[in-house]
Amino acid sequence: MSFEPFTLSDLNAASQTRFVDMLDGTYEHSPWIAEAAWAQRPFRSLAHLKRALVEVLEQAGREAQLALIRAHPELAGKAMVAKSLTAESTNEQGKAGLTDCSPEEFEKLQRLNADYNAKFGWPFILAVRGPRGAGLDRRQIIEAFERRLANHPDFELAECVRNIHRIAEIRLNDKFGHTPKLGNLVWDWAEALAEFSEQPDALTVTYLTRPHRACAQRLAEWMREGCGFDEVSIDAVGNVVGVYHGSDPGSKRLLTGSHYDTVRNGGKYDGRLGILVPMAVVRQLHRSGRRLPFGIEVVGFSEEEGQRYKATFLGSGALIGQFDMAWLDQVDAQGVSLRQAMQDAGLRIEDIPGLKRDPARYLGFVEVHIEQGPVLDALNLPLGVVTSINGSVRLM
Template sequence: MTTLPHLNTCPPEAFVDTLRGIYEHSPWIAERAAAARPFASPAALKQALQAVVMAASEDEQLALLRVHPELAGKAAIAGELTAESTGEQAASGLNLCSAEEYATLHALNARYKDKFGFPFILAVKGPTGRGLTRAAIIANFTRRLKNLRGDEMAECLRQVHRIAEIRLNELLGVRHLFGPQVMDWAETLGAISDSDADLTCAYMTPAHRRTAAQLADWMRAAGMAVHVDAVGNVVGRYAAAQPEAKTLITGSHYDTVRNGGKYDGRLGILLPIAVVAHLDARGERLPFHLEVIGFAEEEGVRFRSTFLGSSAITGRFKPALLDQQDSEGVTIRDALAAAGHDPSTIGAIARDPASLLGFVEVHIEQGPVLLERGLPVGVVTAIAGSSRYAVELAGVASHAGTTPMGMRRDAAAAAAEIVLLVEGRCSGRGSLVGTVGQLEVPAGSVNVIPGLCRLSLDIRAAVDAERLAAVDDILAGISAICTRRGIEEKLWKLVEADAAPCAPALMDRLGQAIDNAGLPRFDVLSGAGHDAMEMAAITDVAMLFTRCGNGGISHNPLETMTADDAEVAGEVLLGFLRDLGSRA
């Protein structure tokens, strides 16, 4: 079996020859990467090969794509593929297609090549390396045909790198400690849902309680003492040898949005469980207590109130929320009681800040930044603060055919101007972003000038002063637009959350763990809210982002990541824990 030390020390021509099958018919990639030796890890080798492709000319990149065979194409049927491609296509059963599936794939291949000028490329062994189904391949094919050419070329190159990653794993005999287990656990949890059609796991539903029970079982099997607290948090404790030691908390949420993805929140619970299981199997204890918490609620889907789980840990849970009702009139208090919890004891959940070393959360990025840079992980610098408003605009509904343009009080036209105001004020301003995500003309009709319009407003930034200045300008702009157009405005503030900067010392330790894994540190802002925002009220926090696939999409069934990226995140988290232990 080939080893990394051999690749680091062999003559350049031997290095190129050994890696000849990694990138399809493209030995120039290994030739250029050889100059970057030695590589500290297989991950570092993968990054070096990828860097060569990213630095190549567009003509070279296109040539790389064009030497890849079509899926279930003529070359596959004729047995003319490389051994690597033959094995990969067989792993997904593409050699066993029905006549209808062959016809579908051949038609898709033709449409795709006609549109983009290169063959469709997909790592058919998939996120786990075990193979996608033929149905999943066809669905992926169909979806990506809708992409723009530049986006699709970038996606094909990413798929080429994923294929190379899987081939390198096989060549070097890479053994994963964490990634496949995390992916399998995520699949198990993804099958527990409030809905038969999608993944929805809302607070204190039967699916939510089943998910909690499953997490508790895995925590116990990993060697932790486990309990489910009064708000539904699943808490696993991996105790230090010394009872008086301080506690580091890690974890994330296990509830989901409606029709959500399998990794949002849950990665940050499952990965630490896998790491603790590894420590326990080795008989290795840390000089601090490690708590893995599956926070019961973060998304606000059922009761429209977020961070119920982490706010109980920080002591900031508001008892008045217990009377909040869902769409069926069930209160949080009733839901907790039905699940066997005592809401009156929620106050006792709060942790003493003096007992804590900090909080670290692992989370999928939920965006495309790491993906576009070809990086598996990144260090979060801060979680953006946010201001959210509901806006109602009242004009005058009147006949679309008889009311002159200059005499209209059109609420939708005012809303359109407001959308552009938000876009203009928030563009090109660093971390500042603004979104009108909801836009409604109630009871609108094709031949009636809109007399009423409702919209949402969401402004976020890493620096609170920048966000608040933008909010002031936008609200003033809305008033000016409405005055000019004769529109009555109403605004309701829904959320005002301060930004949460991550602790530099903890960030540096995550960065050092990434460096020790042979990868470059990259810092990234979180535009989404996380439980770490709430935990920052009582202790130092840090976050490790893991790359999202499919363009960085999240809160969506297409949300994805790979076992290899989960493995890297596990190595970084383990290194972080050991480093923190050496200085505790």
């Protein structure tokens, strides 16, 4: 598929008929979605357009959503065999290798299609181009098929709609010639950082273990060499600290960051996303030769999860002056004290009191984080801004 990419200016200036033509194929055989979204022009960004299309489908209700799902072809189904897929679906199923199935794979997909349709009454929908647009492989597609057959119908309906929106997002990116380069960079950083683990078959990074220290060194290296921070250091508790000065180096700073340790068998993005996203921001500012009226201080906190020692928030606690020196006598499962672990890592325990920050020097603290609940997922929102947070106390 090759064509001259559209621009938002073209789209915003278009008549309703032209607007619908420009977005043709974004949602399979469903021009009514673009027709309804036209009234929301002008769109400030591609993300704004994508959100408007999502809202149209949400407000249309269940029957319209079912009709849209049923407008999609089966994966490796009759339409593919008959070569009657839309150009968009042909491109997607081809990139996923579904046009090159072995006889065994093709037979399995036909059986899965039949089982799925018998249970749910609509075709299986999967964004087969995957998270980066390059295509899932046939094994991944079959595994997703088998896994989702166990879902409740209401959940599976929502899952199909989510995948339809993802398909639409990829198609819009193609139409507008858009590649999320910074998002892909953050993704790549997260994948590279996940190479360091205490377990070969799961991501586990606990305080001051060898993988933990390797993560700290890698973050510091990226900050220094890849992002253009003015100052980069690893402090007395193992926090990785990068400072990008404002136009006035003496100006206040915005503090941001999160933790890079993990729970046992943890995720690649929990905590780490909050370090990597502001790193990408600083990288972009540096490459553009820009300075803000304030500085940015990014901290990769060394510990939050309390997995090795019975103490949590060692990294952030030190920055607010709440590092309890009594913790140093705690021992881990192998009998290694926290004091010994810090000394072995070359950390200067006597410097910990000096890590306390003066709040008057900062504009505030913000943290990017993955959602660990169902709120955004249920609302089909890719991003939310938290205005308050719950604090908990546990007693035994």
